Amino acid sequence: MTHLHTELCDIVGIKHPILQGGMGPYKTEHLAIAVANAGALGIISCIGMAATLLPEAAPIDARRLFGTDPPAVILQKSIENVTKKTRYSGGVFGVNVPVAAEFTLASKMFIEQTIESCKSDSDTERSLRVVVTSAGNPKPWSVLKDEGFIWVHVTPSVYHAKKAEAAGADVVVASGHEGGAHVSWDPVHSMVLVPAVARAVKTPVVGAGGFCDGATLAAALCMGAVGVQMGTRFIATKESDFEPMWKQAILSREERQTLVGRGLFGPMRFLRNKRAEEIVIQTLEDLPKFYLGEPLDSNEKILELEQTGFDNLLDAKEETALMFGGEVVGRIQDLPTTAELIDSIIHEAAEVLRSVPKFVINK
Ligand SMILES: Cc1cc2nc3c(=O)[nH]c(=O)nc-3n(C[C@H](O)[C@H](O)[C@H](O)COP(=O)(O)O)c2cc1C
Structure with a gap:
């Protein structure tokens, strides 16, 4: 098996420089298990966040999607299950918590549950290493570092990346406008955003939005990133928790x-x-x-x-039906297992990086 080791692997403790994106409000429990077991970072998405705050106006029938457990209990059970099913592989996983201002109380509740789950089980403490915050001001969440987590924050601009760095994030995700679901109103795509952020901050940068294969991982590294975060590509895998109709639509x-x-x-x-x-x-x-x-x-x-x-x-x-996905859908034509996908991405990226010098004609 080919290896492609970057600083991201050392920071997070993973084999391959690939993060699975959080994909709330949907469950990504099976996906997180599969991704972590394949040597990349699996992420549990926080679900039911909106349902906690907008009970009468919630646009989601929360019970139909998630069952009747309160959101913190759903998270606790997911953490227990992912811990159990990644124990033998030594897989590493994290939790994504959107921290938009209107959801501050819910964000706090999910983070407290994550801390509590780590405190109450030594296997969880070992494998749940990362919290990815997104969609809001990073400043109030530096407490995550005091609790011993690797703290990743997702940003849509150079301005926000600098704020994440100032707040002390360990890794900044530069999330381009071609990505699935959450985007900014300002249409700045990965090709501009990733190198701009990588030059603007000293904190290691991960590219998100449009990444799906070895060529795009290699491109991210060439643009100064230490790895990629993928959402849409991971939906279309055998183990992902998403509806078959959604996978086919991609x-x-x-x-x-x-x-x-x-x-x-x-x-x-x-x-x-x-x-x-x-x-x-x-x-x-x-x-x-x-x-x-x-x-x-x-x-x-x-x-x-x-x-x-x-x-x-x-x-x-x-x-x-409401289905989210990035522009990268145009580049996704198969439904592999996550292990097959990650292996092929790493293999192809290494191959591309080896072959790039051949395109350069020295005169
Ligand atoms: C269905 C779906 C739901 C998402 N929900 C979240 C979320 O809850 N929190 C978050 O930080 N990002 C969310 N994202 C963004 C992903 O984490 C990731 O950054 C994005 O999908 C990367 O772009 P790509 O789709 O081109 O791979 C979501 C993406 C998708 C496709």
């Missing part, structure tokens, strides 16, 4: 078949279907309000489109 889309509209946590990139088009039309109507920062719960039309979009996902109604 395989069938081309690179132009995603759309950005207002989602539950801010702007989101959807796989293009009738429901995504309806959300975009509604977003365009309400764009001035969103730019002015008005909360989503004041927009009943989008809430309604999302609520029924989640239901339609569970009912396998493809055209009206």
Whole structure:
């Protein structure tokens, strides 16, 4: 097996410089197990966050998606299961906690549960090494380092990356606009963002948005990153927890078949279907309000489109289901196991890095 060792491997304690992106509000428990066992970083996503705060307006039928346990209990059980199923491989995993201002109480609750889970089980303490915060101000969360976690923070711009560095994050993820689900309104893609962030901060940088294979991992390294974070590519794997219809939808889309509209946590990139088009039309109507920062719960039309979009996902109604994905869908044509995927990415990246000098003609 080829190895591609970067600083990220040493910081996090993983074999391969690949992070699985958090993908709330969906469960990524089986995916996290498979990714961690394959030597990359598996991530448990925090689910039910919105449901904790917007009970009457929640656009998700939380019970239908997650069962009746409270969100902290769901997280605790996921951590226990991932610990148990990664014990023999020595796999490493983490938890993603979005820290948007409107969810501060829920973020605190998820972080407290993560700390508690580590304190109460020595195997968890050993394998749950990372907390990835995203979608908000990093400053209040430096406590994660005092608790002994490797702290990764996701940012959409040089400005936010500098803030994460100033707050003390161990790793900064530079998340480009082509990525699935959470994006910024400002359309700065990985090709510009990753090298810009890598030059602006001394903290190690991981590229996210558009990465899916060895060529793109090699490109990230060439742009100054120490690894990649992938979301959409990991959905389309055998072990991932996502609905079969969603996996198939990723395989069938081309690179132009995603759309950005207002989602539950801010702007989101959807796989293009009738429901995504309806959300975009509604977003365009309400764009001035969103730019002015008005909360989503004041927009009943989008809430309604999302609520029924989640239901339609569970009912396998493809055209009206809400499904997220990055532009990279256009480059995904197979459904491998996570181990096959990670092996092929590392193998190809090493091959590409070896072959690049051949393209240079010395005159
Ligand atoms: C379905 C889906 C849900 C996501 N939810 C979250 C989330 O809860 N928190 C987060 O930090 N990022 C979230 N993301 C972003 C991913 O963690 C990752 O950064 C992104 O998918 C990378 O771009 P890619 O899709 O091109 O690989 C989500 C992405 C997808 C596709």
